[in-house]
Amino acid sequence: MRFLIPISIVFILAACGSSYKHLQKSNGSATCIAGLTPQINTTLYRAQINITGHYLSGLLLIKQLPDSSVRLLFTNEAGFKFFDFGFPTTGNMVVHHITDKMNKKAVIKTLRKDFQLLLMNRLSEAKYLSKTDGKNQYHIYKQGKDYYYYQTNNHCDSLVAMERGSKRKNVVDIQFTGMQKTLPDSVYIKHNNFAFNIALKQINNYAE
Template identity: 30%
Template sequence: MRFLLISICLLLVSCASYPKKQHFQLDNSVSKSIENPYFSDETKDYVYKASIDVYDKHFGGLLIIKKINEQEHRVVFTTEMGNKLFDFSFFEDDFKVNFILDELNKKILINILKKDFKVLITEKINVTNRFSEADNHIFEIIIYNKKHYYYFNENQLSHVIRTKNGKEKVQFLFSEINNHLADQIDIKHHNIKLDITLQSITQ
C-alpha cells in the first residue's frame, strides 16, 4: 500500500503543469495579447553571427532575419563566404523551405528549426493565461500546438520556455538588449543535441 501511494504521488508530481511546478501565481488581469519586438522592423536586416550545433556537427556563419511585410519573414543562414545553408519563408499561417543544404535536409530537423524560428519572429501573440513570479510576468502562449511561456521583466522579454507534459523542452534566452534588439540569443534544447547561438552584428 505504501509503495502504491508513493507511486501515485510521483505520478501526480510528474504530470503537474509547468506553472504549478514553478509555483506561478495566476494573474487574472486582462492581457489578450502580447508583442515580441525583436524582429518587427521592416526597415532592418537583422544580421547575426550564428553557430548551430546539431548532434556531432557544427555549422557556423551568418543568420539574416528580414521582415518582408506584416505577413512574412525571411530567415536565411549562410556561410561567411555567402553560400546558403538554408533559406526559409514564414507566413502568418504557412512555412516554405526555399533552400536547404543536403546535409541539413532532414524532415525532423527542418520541423525543429521551423518551430524555433517561428518563436523568434512571431510578433503579436494571443495569450491563453497570465501568471506572475517575483518580478516576472509570464504569459502562456500556444505556438504550433505547443505551450510556450514568455517571461517579461520590466516590460522586456527576457526568455521563452517551450514545454511538453509540464517539462522544459527548449529555452530561448534574450540578452544584451538595446532599443528592441537582442544582441545575444541562445536557443537550448533539452531533449535533443541542438544548440543555436546568435550574436548580433546589425549596425
C-alpha cells in the same frame, strides 16, 4: 545493487517533475506581449549551430519584407546557402531552400519552432493564458501541443525569458541580451532534451 532501484525511482520522479507546477493563474494580458514584440529591422548575425554533434557556422540574415512576412537565411561564411525560410504573418513557415544534409523533417520542425519562439511569430493565432510565479508574469501561448512561454516583469516593461515546452516540461530556453523592441544583440537557443543549440551574435556594418 539494492540501492539501484530506489535511486532510479528518484531520477525518474525528478525527470517527471513539472517545470511549471509552481505557477498560479494571473490576470495578465496579451497586450503586454504585443507591446514587447520586436520590430524586425534587417539584422545580420554571426551564427553557430550545433545539431547533435554536427557543427555549422555562418551568417544568419533576418529581414522583414514589404508584405510583413519575415525571411530568415543562413549561409556559411563563403556565401553557400544552408537554408532560407519564410515566416508569413499567418500560416505555416515556407522552406525556400535547404541543403540535402539538413533536409530532415525533424530538423526543419525544430528550427521552425525555435525561430517562431524568437520572432514571436503567429502569437495572435494561439490561445493565450497568463500565470505568475509571484515575481514575474508568464504569458503563455498554446499552439497545437506546444506552449510558448514569455516571461515579463510585473510592470510588463521588459521581457525576461523565452521558453517553449509542453504544459508541464520546459524543452527550449532562449537567453538573450539587448532586446529593446528590436531583435536581440545576442541570442542563445538551448534545447534541454537533446544536443541542439544555436548561438547568434549581431554583426554591424556588413553592407559597405
